[in-house]
Amino acid sequence: MVSCQNIFKTSGRLFLLSSLIVILLLLVSGIALAEDDHVLRTRARNGMDMTTLDPAHMIGNEEDNIGLAIYSRLIELDPDDPSQYRLDAAEVFEVNEEGTEIYFELKEGIRFHNGYGELTAEDVKFSYERIIDPEVEAAYADDFATLERVEVIDDYSGRIILSEVFPGILTRTLPLLRGSILSKEAFIDIGAESFATNPIGSGPYQFSEWRPGEKMILTRNEDYYRELPDFARIEIYPIVEEEAAEVAFDTRELNETRISLDSIDRYEREEDVNVHELDMLRFIWVGFNHQEPPFDDIKVREAMRYAIDVDEIIEGAFRGATERANTLLPSGILGHWADAPAYQQDLEKARELLAEAGYSEGFSTKLASYAVSTELTTAQIAQYHLTLIGVRPDIELIEGGQAYPLLRQIDRPGMHVSSFTLNPDPGYWTEWYTNNQIGSWNYMHWENDEFQELHDKANLEPDPDRRAELYGEMQKIMDEDVVFIPISYDIGVHASRDYINPIYLYHYSLYQHFKIVD
Amino acid sequence: MFLYIARRALLIFITVLGAIILLFILFQFMPGDMATILLGPRASEALVESYRVRMGLDQPVYIQISRYLANVFRGDLGTDVLNHIPVRRLVMNVLPNTIILAFSAILLACLIGIPLGVFSAANKGSFFDLLSGFLSISMITIPHFLAGILLLLIFAVYLGWFPAMGGGQPGDMINQLYHLVLPALALSLGWIGYIARLTRATVLEELGADYVRTARAKGLQERVVLYKHVLRCSIIPVIAVIGVGFGNLMGGAVLIEIVFHRPGLGYLIYNAIATRNFPVLQGGLIIAIFLYALANFIADLSYVFIDPRVRGE
Numbered sequence: 001m002v003s004c005q006n007i008f009k010t011s012g013r014l015f016l017l018s019s020l021i022v023i024l025l026l027l028v029s030g031i032a033l034a035e036d037d038h039v040l041r042t043r044a045r046n047g048m049d050m051t052t053l054d055p056a057h058m059i060g061n062e063e064d065n066i067g068l069a070i071y072s073r074l075i076e077l078d079p080d081d082p083s084q085y086r087l088d089a090a091e092v093f094e095v096n097e098e099g100t101e102i103y104f105e106l107k108e109g110i111r112f113h114n115g116y117g118e119l120t121a122e123d124v125k126f127s128y129e130r131i132i133d134p135e136v137e138a139a140y141a142d143d144f145a146t147l148e149r150v151e152v153i154d155d156y157s158g159r160i161i162l163s164e165v166f167p168g169i170l171t172r173t174l175p176l177l178r179g180s181i182l183s184k185e186a187f188i189d190i191g192a193e194s195f196a197t198n199p200i201g202s203g204p205y206q207f208s209e210w211r212p213g214e215k216m217i218l219t220r221n222e223d224y225y226r227e228l229p230d231f232a233r234i235e236i237y238p239i240v241e242e243e244a245a246e247v248a249f250d251t252r253e254l255n256e257t258r259i260s261l262d263s264i265d266r267y268e269r270e271e272d273v274n275v276h277e278l279d280m281l282r283f284i285w286v287g288f289n290h291q292e293p294p295f296d297d298i299k300v301r302e303a304m305r306y307a308i309d310v311d312e313i314i315e316g317a318f319r320g321a322t323e324r325a326n327t328l329l330p331s332g333i334l335g336h337w338a339d340a341p342a343y344q345q346d347l348e349k350a351r352e353l354l355a356e357a358g359y360s361e362g363f364s365t366k367l368a369s370y371a372v373s374t375e376l377t378t379a380q381i382a383q384y385h386l387t388l389i390g391v392r393p394d395i396e397l398i399e400g401g402q403a404y405p406l407l408r409q410i411d412r413p414g415m416h417v418s419s420f421t422l423n424p425d426p427g428y429w430t431e432w433y434t435n436n437q438i439g440s441w442n443y444m445h446w447e448n449d450e451f452q453e454l455h456d457k458a459n460l461e462p463d464p465d466r467r468a469e470l471y472g473e474m475q476k477i478m479d480e481d482v483v484f485i486p487i488s489y490d491i492g493v494h495a496s497r498d499y500i501n502p503i504y505l506y507h508y509s510l511y512q513h514f515k516i517v518d
Numbered sequence: 519m520f521l522y523i524a525r526r527a528l529l530i531f532i533t534v535l536g537a538i539i540l541l542f543i544l545f546q547f548m549p550g551d552m553a554t555i556l557l558g559p560r561a562s563e564a565l566v567e568s569y570r571v572r573m574g575l576d577q578p579v580y581i582q583i584s585r586y587l588a589n590v591f592r593g594d595l596g597t598d599v600l601n602h603i604p605v606r607r608l609v610m611n612v613l614p615n616t617i618i619l620a621f622s623a624i625l626l627a628c629l630i631g632i633p634l635g636v637f638s639a640a641n642k643g644s645f646f647d648l649l650s651g652f653l654s655i656s657m658i659t660i661p662h663f664l665a666g667i668l669l670l671l672i673f674a675v676y677l678g679w680f681p682a683m684g685g686g687q688p689g690d691m692i693n694q695l696y697h698l699v700l701p702a703l704a705l706s707l708g709w710i711g712y713i714a715r716l717t718r719a720t721v722l723e724e725l726g727a728d729y730v731r732t733a734r735a736k737g738l739q740e741r742v743v744l745y746k747h748v749l750r751c752s753i754i755p756v757i758a759v760i761g762v763g764f765g766n767l768m769g770g771a772v773l774i775e776i777v778f779h780r781p782g783l784g785y786l787i788y789n790a791i792a793t794r795n796f797p798v799l800q801g802g803l804i805i806a807i808f809l810y811a812l813a814n815f816i817a818d819l820s821y822v823f824i825d826p827r828v829r830g831e
Contacts, residue, residue, distance in 0.1 A: 049789050051598070059557065137565050139557045193602040212608050213789055214685060214781040239683065239779045240792050248779065251674050251682040404554055 040231040040500070040514060043245040043257040045507070049238035050216055052196040053207065055180040056131050056138040060421070062216070062236060064177060069218055069234070069511045071180035071201035072119065074104050075170070079505045079513060082424055083334065085175050089119060089202070089225075092157075099165040099462035102174075105157045110225045112183040113206040119181060121158035125150035126184040128160070143178040144169070165460045167467060171334075172425035204229045204512035213238065218511065230516040249495060256496040256514075261319040261374075267495045274500075277321070278492035280507045283328065283429070284375065284419040285484040286382055291445045292413035294365070299357035301482035304415075305343050306350035307389045308382050308485055317377035322491035327475045328429055330489045334464060335426045335471025340479060350389045362390025366414035368406065371397045378487055379417045407443040418443055419490070424506065426471045427459045433483060446483050519822055526818045530811045537807045538590060542583050545800060552796045573797075595801035605801035608786065613805065615685050616782035619774065620767050622702035624760060627709035632756070634710070635717025636744060642722060650714060657711030662770035666704035666777035673700055683779035701778045705770050709763065713756055720752035727751075754821065761817020768806055783809075 044050070044062035053063055055071065072089040087093055092105035110119040128150050131138045146166040151159040162169070173179055186200035199207050204226070205218035218234040237254065239245040246263055248254040259267060259275075267273045286308060288295035295301055310324045327340035354360060367386075369379035376397070383393050393415060398406055407416055420441075422429050432441045435452045439445065451474055458470035478484075494509075496502050503513035553569035570576050574585060589596065595605040638650045660668075674682040686694030724730065725748060733743045772784030779785070783802055790799035 048793055051793070051795070137568060139565055196602060211611075211688075211781065212603075213612055213785050237683065237779060238789065240788060241776060244683070244777060244779055247670060247675060248683045251678065253682055253684070 038230075038232040038516070040234045040256060040511065041254045042234070042236055042509070043242075043248075043254060044216070044236050044238040045258075045509070047238055047240040047242065047245070049213055050197075050210065053199040054192070054196045055127070055177050055182070056136050056141075057196070058177055059139060062238070064507075065509045065511060066207065066216065066218065066236070067177045067180055068203075068508055069205040070113075070199060070203045070207050071177075071182070072110060072203050073175060073179040073181060074106075074124070075175045075179070077171075077175045077424065077505055079503050079510055082332065082505055085170060088175075089181060095170070099167070100162045102160040102162075102169075103157070104160070106155075107225060108156060110202050111223050112186060112202045113200050113221060114186070116183040116186040116189075116200050118155075119183070119202050120155045121150075121152040122155075123181050123184050124158055125152050126187070127180065127182045130182075131178060140178060143173045165462050167459070167462060167464075168425040168427050172423045172428055176423065205234060229512045229514065231511070231514055234511050252497075256494065256500055256502055256509075259493050259495045261321050261491070261493060263495075264319070264321060264493055272498045273495050274498055276494045276496065276502060276504065278494060278504050278507055279330070279332065280421070280490040280492045281330075281423060282419055282421045282490040282507070283325065283330075284378065284417070284487045284490055285325075286378070286415060286417050286487060287444045287484040288415045289410075289413050289443075289445055290447070290483075291410050294357065294359060294363055295413070295415070297357045298482060299353045300359065303350040303353035303357070303389065304386070304391075305482055305485050306346045306353065307391070308385045309345035310343070310485065310487055312345075312385075313378050313381045313487055316381050317374045318488055318491065321493065322488050325486035325488050327486060328433075328478060329426055329471060329475060333424060333426050333429065335458075335468040335475070337472050337475040340475065345385070347388055354389060354391075359390075362392060364392045364394070366396050367393035368396045368398050368403075368414065368416040368418075370403060370418070371399065374488075374490070375417045375419060382417070408439055408441075410439050410445050416443060417487075421507075426467070427455070430455050430458070430471065430474055433478070444483055446481065448477060448481060451477050522822065523819065526815055530815045534808055534811050535587075537811075538587065538804055539583060541800065541803055541807070542586060543579070545796065546579055548796075552794070590804060595804065596797040598795065598798055605798050608798060609783065609801055609805050612781045612786050613783055615780065616768070616771055616775070616784060617809075619698065619701055619705060619771050619780070619782060620764065622698055623705035623709065623767060623771075624764075626702055626706040627713050628756075628760075630706075631710040631713030632717050632749075632753075634714040636721055636749060638714065638718040639721035639725065640740075640744060647718075650718075654711035654714045657707045658715070660707060661773075662705055662708060663773040663777055665707045666701065666774050669700045669704050670777060685781045697778075697780070701774045701780055704777070705767065705774045708770075709767070712759070712763075716756055716759060717752060720755050721748055724748045724752050757817055757820050761814050761820075764810065764813030764817075768809060 045065055046061050048061040050061075050063050050066065052058060053066060053070070055067060058064070058067055074088060074090040075085040075093055076088040078084045078086045089106055089110055090104045091107045092103070094103045095101070096103075104124070106119060106121060106124070111117070112119060128144060128147060130136055132141050132144050132147050145168070146162045146164040147169075148161045148163045151161060153159065180201065182195075183200045183202070187195050190198055190200070197210055201207075202221075202225075204221055204224045206221050207216075208219045209217040215238070216236040218236070220229055220232045222228070237245075237248070239248065242258060242260050245254060245257045246259055249257045249259075264275060267275050286304070288301060288304065290296055314320060314322060314324045324342065326342045327337045329336045331338065351360075354362065367379050367383055369376050376395075379395050383395055386393050396414075403418075406412065407418065420432060430451075431437065433444070433446060433451070434442065434455050435447050435449065438447060454470050454474045454477075458467050458474070461467040461470060492507055494502065494504070499517055501515040501517045503510045503515075552575060553566045553573060557566055557569060574582055577585075586596075593606065595609065597604055598608065634650055634654070638647045641647050670682055673680045680700045681697055684697055686697035721744075730743060730748060733747055734740075768784070771782060772788060774780070775782040775785040776788055783806060787799060787802040787806070790796070790802060
């Protein structure tokens with residue numbers, strides 16, 4: 001035996017050293033893993049790291065949640081009844097009868113973070129007019145579609161002047177991200193480029209630190225003008241994989257996170273975990289190109305509607321965790337068509353319709369789908385249903401960058417499974433199916449002048465009841481024309497430890513309203 | 519020797535240059551328009567066009583490549599178009615984490631793998647040799663990410679000994695070391711097995727050499743023969759493998775960083791893919807290529823110092 005003793009001696013020393021290190025680490029581990037009840041540790045929305053917190057350029061994901069926590073707005077949506085708004089920085093907020101002027105008075109004494117002074121009407125003017133400034137190139141400037149100017153009356157009052165009525169300003173603009181009020185002084189001082197990652201607002205939290213790829217940290221604004229939030233600090237982790245976030249939640253390194261549909265049962269069984277279902281404002285449908293055969297024939301589209309069993313898709317792709325969609329607008333959004341027909345699978349009828357359209361032998365087609373779990377499973381189940389009536393769809397996997405140019409092609413025949421994430425204004429839901437969007441975001445390339453006319457009319461209608469009627473009519477037209485087969489509004493499921501009472505508004509996490517409970 | 523180093527340096531330079539050009543060309547074939555993807559669905563055509571101009575995407579490919587190369591050689595990897603942060607800064611922020619992870623894994627692999635290999639060779643055919651062989655092959659065949667998930671489940675979820683995510687608090691070395699244990703172990707497992715097998719094979723080969731017999735005949739202690747003479751000659755292929763394998767290790771680090779949500783170059787690249795942030799993706803990949811080439815260069819240089827025959831050339 002060759003020098004085993006010596007080797008063991010060396011290995012023994014190494015082992016001893018390693019053991020000491022491990023013991024030391026285990027000792028500190030107790031401290032490191034100890035939970036701090038006053039720190040909310042959560043996964044960033046969709047696991048994405050932030051890019052910019054400039055409200056003119058924010059396009060979604062976690063920026064939405066952070067923006068709602070760090071900026072004040074004149075009004076905000078009531079989380080208990082999102083169809084209503086309530087006052088935030090405004091003390092008085094009055095819309096004139098024509099709906100073209102909004103008079104506001106600000107609460108006095110609202111301070112911006114980091115000593116940037118008091119929030120005034122001049123800051124409101126700066127923040128809103130900046131978004132419609134063509135030089136700023138705000139991607140979502142249309143959130144302020146008809147904003148003409150903001151008049152400053154004095155430090156604490158002003159008037160928002162619209163060139164035309166724009167009901168969306170009260171549902172999707174002022175109460176959400178585009179309505180964020182920046183500190184003009186800070187913006188000029190810090191500079192536009194740096195402001196994107198060093199934002200100054202006056203909300204309940206201030207943005208403290210961003211470690212790219214690791215976490216974003218918010219700290220409570222102790223000078224906040226309304227009730228102070230419960231959590232002193234929020235750490236947001238951009239964990240791309242949902243499963244990795246679940247592991248971190250299991251080890252208590254996160255205390256709130258989105259979970260997968262497959263994990264709902266597991267977390268519901270855990271005693272100290274609460275599971276919450278969120279309305280994602282995301283509409284998923286199976287669509288077809290109306291401009292090209294065979295889907296230019298309404299009988300073929302009707303046949304598809306009778307062939308596809310939406311309930312089975314809800315069970316298979318969404319684990320039965322969400323309700324099926326029967327129309328475009330979900331309940332809770334103005335104009336929801338509650339009596340929309342829920343078509344059931346009827347293969348006999350589907351075959352008859354196909355035969356009437358001259359396709360008694362069926363046909364081959366393409367079914368494009370994103371490689372996203374729910375959408376791909378939807379496509380696969382729909383594919384199976386269609387084969388039952390002789391239609392042979394080939395699933396074509398599409399990636400984000402490839403999807404836009406592909407589905408925009410008017411001369412590309414076939415079907416697709418797609419989805420849009422929307423906002424609380426119904427006009428924002430109908431916009432993408434108008435004639436104006438053909439060759440762009442109207443993937444069905446569906447043309448209907450009456451629908452376009454009603455859409456334009458509803459967008460300028462100040463009376464909510466009349467507006468709801470108009471949207472109802474529009475959804476009936478969609479149903480008659482079989483524009484698409486509505487599948488689901490999707491669902492987001494979050495889990496939190498039982499000492500947290502989280503508050504969500506649609507898919508937004510309202511960190512400022514998260515409560516610590518006994 | 520100088521000529522040898524110069525030749526190697528030139529080869530590395532050409533390799534990196536070629537890789538950057540190839541990478542740039544591959545980016546041209548990626549589906550979709552970068553500006554559209556970055557700006558999201560509601561951006562107007564005019565705005566998309568404006569961003570395309572700003573990103574230089576309206577220029578012919580050869581101009582884009584030459585501009586990009588000139589910038590890279592000036593140390594400018596571009597700018598994140600949405601938040602205006604230089605890509606170089608983003609990469610440099612996370613690069614130390616990846617380097618520390620990779621080196622820790624290599625160190626761990628050498629510390630365990632080399633003695634294991636020598637021990638197996640010195641005791642060829644024994645039970646320990648067979649056991650070591652079985653364990654080594656098992657470690658080689660387990661993919662990094664699977665090892666990471668298993669370690670995560672055992673030591674973080676069930677035992678709760680180690681954290682499941684993060685790189686630790688900046689400035690707190692113990693905390694960072696504590697966060698490094700599982701990722702480094704997961705990344706090193708395959709390499710422990712590989713280095714052990716390689717060391718065993720090369721030591722066995724050397725043990726039959728004349729100089730070993732001479733050394734033994736001179737009455738040198740077996741430990742001295744093994745560690746001073748045999749190991750020194752046997753280590754060259756191991757170093758070569760470590761050099762070449764550093765690239766694979768970087769690939770493994772990407773997955774390990776994702777599994778452990780650990781900030782690093784791999785995670786940055788992965789995130790850039792997920793957010794379609796092409797400038798960051800491009801910059802991250804270039805640094806990864808550069809590191810890969812650098813590791814090979816250092817491995818080549820190390821031969822000069824270890825093997826007198828290379829010095830003689």
